[in-house]
Amino acid sequence: MTLTAEDISRLEQEGEIAADYLEALLDIADLDGDIDMDVEGGRASVSVIPAEDADPTSGDLTRLVGREGEVLEALQELTRLAVHRETGERSRLMLDIAGFRAKRRQDLARLATEAVEQVKETGESVKMKAMTPFERKVVHDTVAESGLRSESEGEEPQRCVVVLPA
Template sequence: MTDTSVPQTEQALDEELAATEAAQDDEQDDDEEDEPEAEAKEASANGTSDSDLFRQSEIAADYVEGLLDILDYDGDIDELVSSGRPVVEVVGGRLQPLVGQRGATLEALQELTRLAVFRQTGTPSRLLLDVGGYRASRRKELAAVAKNAVEKVKEFGEPVRLETMSAFERKCVHDVVNAIAGVESESEGVEPNRRIVVRPVD
């Protein structure tokens, strides 16, 4: 198993997360998940091969497995490449604490895992981490939110501002809105209070 330097204590986890947040001040990882066309642009500019992406998912899976061992959680871990990005999925019972309220803990764990991949490869990773199928179920919820906003925009002809969302959540909404004719979406604000505005196309 690859040594991914998993933190051994809760304090070490906090320090790792703080380091990740500091790195985010210099990087714009969230933006790649925010605007609708950014992901495709990133994939074409990156030129990373599927084997490299799968290697990132393997490193990430090793790191997550180490975290689960420390936290004494049981879960099956799958690593794969999907839509041009490395993905790690964790399934099993008693995993909700790893998701947290509205996925906040999951987002933090994802950033820690991305940092572990970066330390091994020297390359920023667009890794997507999912626990207990949270992201799939959240996508369905956000699709309903997006369609409801579109209906209001079409009915009243006025922009609709949605609640603040994470980068993952915003991308889910962008994908739905921008597949519907006559409306468009854009993000506004600054993290952690960034939100989507849905408006009619001029």
């Protein structure tokens, strides 16, 4: 996907709005964190990472992730709404906190690779467990890179990926 200078500028603006919103949230929650912004895969990407000079008495950023990323998903939606309120445009912004999504992406790629190997060995489809849209996208991308096909089936929140034989 080739982005124009105008696209990049718009995505950077989304990142700046999101960063302002998240800074205010961190202040309210009395959490220390640094915010990194980037443009990846045609969308704004914002990461909240532990501040280098974090006060040890400050709360832990993982509280903003939740047990299995539920809080992170909710914060991402709230951040997208904040961007929408400012720009009038729907945002596809991706939020990561304390490296949760980066680690989850690695874990999912490994699981998808294992499913691909199983499909190649048995010639039969493999149905994976229910996943969020972010998780399914990672799996679909990994499966596509392997040369196999995959599809999503079911209804939220039980929607899952099925890896198909070639």
